[in-house]
Amino acid sequence: MKNIFVGNLSFNTQEDELRHAFESHGTVDKVSIISDRDTGRSRGFAFVEMPNDEEAERAIAALDGSDFGGRALKVNLARPRESSGAGFGGGRRDDNRGNRAPRQPRW
Numbered sequence: 001m002k003n004i005f006v007g008n009l010s011f012n013t014q015e016d017e018l019r020h021a022f023e024s025h026g027t028v029d030k031v032s033i034i035s036d037r038d039t040g041r042s043r044g045f046a047f048v049e050m051p052n053d054e055e056a057e058r059a060i061a062a063l064d065g066s067d068f069g070g071r072a073l074k075v076n077l078a079r080p081r082e083s084s085g086a087g088f089g090g091g092r093r094d095d096n097r098g099n100r101a102p103r104q105p106r107w
Contacts, residue, residue: 001029002056006063007045007074009033015046017069022048025062026055047078 006018015031022028030049035042050056064075 002050002053003078004048004050004056004060005045005074005076005078006048008071009042009044009046009073010069010071011042011044013042013046013069018046018048021063021068022050022059025059026050026052 004022009018013033015033018033019028019031022031027050028048029051031046032048033042033046048059050059060075060077063073065072066075067073
């Protein structure tokens with residue numbers, strides 16, 4: 001299963017349009033256009049899930065940089081979401097070995 005990031009979408013792109021573009025390269029399980037939680041408006045990117053790795057790679061190669069709705073798509077494998085580090089009790093910084101980083105002086 002490949003999760004594919006699709007960026008630089010027109011805000012008017014519909015999920016069925018995007019699904020159709022990817023289905024010409026293989027089976028598509030899911031299309032999710034990401035929208036702003038406050039306004040409901042598209043944020044200009046989406047995720048497409050394809051079960052066959054070879055078909056997904058073919059779709060990425062074919063669609064990255066292609067014109068879609070007057071815009072050049074950015075298509076690549078989605079990376080796992082990284083922790084923002086935000087949250088309660090923050091402020092602690094660790095080095096890459098888990099040791100607490102030295103405090104920087106405030107001048």
